[in-house]
Amino acid sequence: MTVIDILERLVAVPSVVGTPNHAIVDGIRAILAEAGARVHILPGPEGDRSNLFATIGPAMVPGYVLSGHMDVVPAGEAGWTGDPFRLRAEDDRLYGRGTSDMKGFIAAALAALPALTAAPLARPIHMAFTYDEEAGCQGAPHLLPHLPALCAPPLGVIVGEPSGLRAIRAHKGKAAARLTIQGRAGHSSRPDQGLNAIHAMSLALSGAVAEAERLTAGPLDAVFEPPCSTLQVGTIRGGQAxxxxxxxxxxxxxxxxxxxxxxxxxxxxxxxxAERLSEQGFTVEWTGTSAYPALSLPAASPLALLLEELTGQTPLAAVSYGTEAGLYQTTGVDAIICGPGDIARAHRPDEYILTGELLACQSMIERLGARCRL
Structure with missing residues (x-):
């Protein structure tokens, strides 16, 4: 199968974040097994979602991990000019949900299997494909504890998020939370008999606005845009009439x-x-919804130098969006971002990837395989 054939299969599976993913796991497993890879399916605690880990070559020799997520964001937004879950080609563009983010990378890795298995590898190449990355990297933490039993400590992890196939050495970390305040309903003519939850929320969120402003003063890191940490309120819901x-x-x-x-x-x-509002009679519930750490890889690290050799481009210092790369780094493994496509095309109607980008990524992975035969 060509890389386009594989991408067509992957896009046809609507593996939307937060939903069962057995269909896409089974499809990827079949391709890997046919190529002779050793495949492990690692169910998550949800019971209907799994991570996948596969190995080509000697598992207990240090090698490299190609990391990607199998889930995609929903495609219900207006503006699609075709079925989001049917790959559509127009000139060099291949349209479909997940083409850039990030089934294109997975397709390129699977298309490289014939080259990776053509001759024995001295160092292994692993493929780690996760679920629910789009919900704040929910699946990867259930894969990482299994790594010591599945492989020797890797020399590096390449996370194939869309980067124009230029490696990226750093990204920001993230934490998200949901705050719910319960008050007491009543008629608006008698505010003294109720507890206005929206008013209470405004007191808590005024602190968020002040903290966001304070962060602009530092600490600063010029490699990021903006160079400071940030905080924002993204949604608010409340009230009936x-x-x-x-x-x-x-x-x-x-x-x-x-x-x-x-x-x-x-x-x-x-x-x-927010929790101080309980002193006024409100019930306050704080729930962490997602979190992942920042990534920071030195420019002189062996992995950064390897990616410069494989891509022919000097790695970028940093981006502000996040990936699973920081999670790998917390386990003591070097990680870097490098994948086909453009993050600016992700999460929007008529997401697409270029045929040339797919082929270039496949070639990069094949070059990595050739190095692992040395």
């Missing part, structure tokens, strides 16, 4: 942290301000 005292209000907020800063700690002042 203008003449009813709202008894419930929920907000979702996130912090993104430069390397060396704990993103969860950035949310702590907001949580403390």
């Amino acid at each position: 203008v003449n009813v005292i709202p008894d419930s209000c929920t907000a979702e907020l996130e912090a993104r942290a430069i390397a060396g800063v704990d993103p969860a700690a950035l949310l702590a002042p907001v949580r403390r301000a």
